[in-house]
Every structure is written in C-alpha cells, then in structure tokens.
Amino acid sequence: MQLSAGQTTRASAFTGQRVGVHAVARPGAAKARRTMPAVEAKRVAVLGAAGGIGQPLSLLLKMNKCVTELALFDVAPLVKGVAADLSHCNTPVQVSAHVGDAELEACLKGCELVVIPAGVPRKPGMTRDDLFNINAGIVMNLVTACAKYCPNAILEIISNPVNSTVPIASEVLKAAGCYDPRKLLGVTTLDVVRANTFVAQAKGLDLKEVDVPVIGGHAGITILPLLSQTVPSVTFSDAERKALTSRIQDAGTEVVEAKAGAGSATLSMAYAAARMAESTLLGMQGEPNMFECAFVQSDVVPGSPFFASRVQLGPEGVAKVNGLGQLNEFEKAAMEAMLPELKAQIEKGIAFAKNPPKKE
Numbered sequence: 001m002q003l004s005a006g007q008t009t010r011a012s013a014f015t016g017q018r019v020g021v022h023a024v025a026r027p028g029a030a031k032a033r034r035t036m037p038a039v040e041a042k043r044v045a046v047l048g049a050a051g052g053i054g055q056p057l058s059l060l061l062k063m064n065k066c067v068t069e070l071a072l073f074d075v076a077p078l079v080k081g082v083a084a085d086l087s088h089c090n091t092p093v094q095v096s097a098h099v100g101d102a103e104l105e106a107c108l109k110g111c112e113l114v115v116i117p118a119g120v121p122r123k124p125g126m127t128r129d130d131l132f133n134i135n136a137g138i139v140m141n142l143v144t145a146c147a148k149y150c151p152n153a154i155l156e157i158i159s160n161p162v163n164s165t166v167p168i169a170s171e172v173l174k175a176a177g178c179y180d181p182r183k184l185l186g187v188t189t190l191d192v193v194r195a196n197t198f199v200a201q202a203k204g205l206d207l208k209e210v211d212v213p214v215i216g217g218h219a220g221i222t223i224l225p226l227l228s229q230t231v232p233s234v235t236f237s238d239a240e241r242k243a244l245t246s247r248i249q250d251a252g253t254e255v256v257e258a259k260a261g262a263g264s265a266t267l268s269m270a271y272a273a274a275r276m277a278e279s280t281l282l283g284m285q286g287e288p289n290m291f292e293c294a295f296v297q298s299d300v301v302p303g304s305p306f307f308a309s310r311v312q313l314g315p316e317g318v319a320k321v322n323g324l325g326q327l328n329e330f331e332k333a334a335m336e337a338m339l340p341e342l343k344a345q346i347e348k349g350i351a352f353a354k355n356p357p358k359k360e
C-alpha cells in the first residue's frame, strides 16, 4: 500500500482506528515508520481510578499494548475492586491498587506516565471554574507526590478546571525543583474528539479521516476549534461555523445536562484520555509522527504562558509546540475574545499554588 506524505498506518491498540490521523498529509510531516517499535516496559498510573473517568480509562489502558504495569490510585477503597475486576481480563498488563495518601509512594514509584482524573465533576448549572476550590487542592496534593516519587514522569492532567490545574501543577513542580515543561500536559483531546465527530457528521465525512485542531484552553469560549484547518479540507457557511464552534465549546454541558446531576463526560473522556496516553507512549518509544493538541507551557501566544495547540510527542514528552497556522477572521476574533478569560484562569492557578490555603 502506498502512503501519502505524513500518513500513518499505525492501528490504535485499543480502537483499531489509526492514531495520529491528524498528521495525515500535513505539510512538513515526516513519513511514518511502518514497523511497530519494540514494546518497552511502561508503568502507567491513574490517579482517581475509581471514578467515572478513571474506571473506563483504566480498562482501556489494561487493553493497551504499550502498557506493561498499571497502578491505580484513589482515595475511595473501591479502587481495590476496580483493580481486582480488571485483573481478570486476559491481557498481559499487571494491575495494582493503592488507596489513600499513605500508598501514593507504592503507586507512583517507577511510573513514566501519570494520568490524573481525580476530583469532582460538574453538575448542571456549574462552570468548570466552579470546581476550582475543591480540585485545585486535590491536584496540588497529587502533583506534590509525583514530584517526590516519580519526578521524571510525564503528567497528564484531566481534572478541571484544566486552564488552572495545569499552572498549579507547574508551580508545584517548580517548587520541588523538577519542572520540565515537556512533561506536563493538560488533556484537551476530548475537544478534538468532539470536533472531529461533529464536523464529520455535519459534512458527511469518514469519521476516521477527520481532524480539527482545537486550540486555546479547556473551558467555554477558551475552547477554539480551527474549522478552517479541518483535514480533509471542507468549507463552512458562516452559520455552520458559528453553530459548530458553539456546539464544540458547549459539548461538555450537553453531557452534564443529559446526566442530570449524576456527573459529566466520562466514557468519551476516557476514550480521549486513552488516545492521548497511547500517542504519548508511542512518542516515548520513538514513533515519529505522534501529534495531539494539548494545553502546555507555550510561547505561541504572547502573554499566555500556557496554551493548547498541536504538539509533537517524543521520547521526553512534548518534543515541539506547533504554531497556530493561518486563522480566518472568525477565529481571530474568537481568539481575541477568549484571551482575557484564559489568562485570568491561568493566573488564578498560579496564585493558588504560590499561596495555598492553610491546612486545618
């Protein structure tokens, strides 16, 4: 089979879909290798593994050929049952369970990738920022433990508000003397997954081939899909562009309202986080064409020290933060409108980490 420039035939270990599909035919993308790199030992932790996201995410990681050990942590003792349940799946991944802060060391020692979905989800009427007061402290505590027990691990933060929890994590890691911006990523993959799905449905395209970069942050108007850069190339009317952008920005709320108080997106989030983890693990193994959008330390947009854009994943995590490409007038205006909000949420996270509330 002939490959076009940048095309990869890599089949995802968990979905069968091609991963890194967003690299298809993008200028400058190198030709993908077609051989699977030898699988190296990879210990991956999920912190918050007993939760709505944590459980299906752990299942998907138990099915992932890049993972050798899966360490599950939660404050809820249910995590022991989750691990027992998963351990009956006849895949070679070794599963362990760890409950409470006293078991964080045993969980995190030797981990190369830590995925963090710990914290409370939204209820109808709440914004992601409303979760700050509870989740900020949870993320701070967990990242402090990561700095201590696996200072070289790549951390992927799912806990909301991502626009603030990632800056919190960076400050914690800086204070511990082990901050490496290549190894701290806010997971915004769900915004890309949603954008790809909605655009494919609206335009009658093959779901597996569509890629829409989503930039900015992960809350409300800070989520900015670059519809003008959709692959394959498609055109949108002004009305379509406006409606699709709003739907992608509000998709989380669609799920929160449909679940009517019982939580937010869990299954699609687990799917998205598993895709992000797999791309990261393949990048760590030397696979050259792993690209994902993620919320990372960035100088792509002046004045915004963190920003989501497409990044290339390599052996140490983020190998390169890509620029934004050409934005159309609609996207430029949306970008201007979102920046004050994004910067305020970043600053809120930094201020919290620098001056955390005293523990009683």
Ligand SMILES: NC(=O)c1ccc[n+]([C@@H]2O[C@H](COP(=O)([O-])OP(=O)(O)OC[C@H]3O[C@@H](n4cnc5c(N)ncnc54)[C@H](O)[C@@H]3O)[C@@H](O)[C@H]2O)c1
Binding pocket: 047, 048, 049, 050, 051, 052, 053, 054, 073, 074, 075, 076, 117, 118, 119, 120, 121, 122, 131, 135, 138, 141, 142, 157, 158, 159, 160, 161, 162, 187, 188, 189, 190, 191, 218, 263, 264, 265, 266, 269
């Ligand atoms: N980044 C995204 O795109 C995205 C999408 C959906 C949800 N989220 C966020 O993910 C988080 C989790 O959502 P969920 O639906 O799984 O919630 P959930 O309440 O179902 O699960 C959260 C889990 O975290 C655990 N937990 C709480 N405090 C902890 C601590 N200190 N250490 C370890 N574990 C702890 C809980 O016991 C629970 O098992 C929420 O903050 C939610 O807003 C992010």
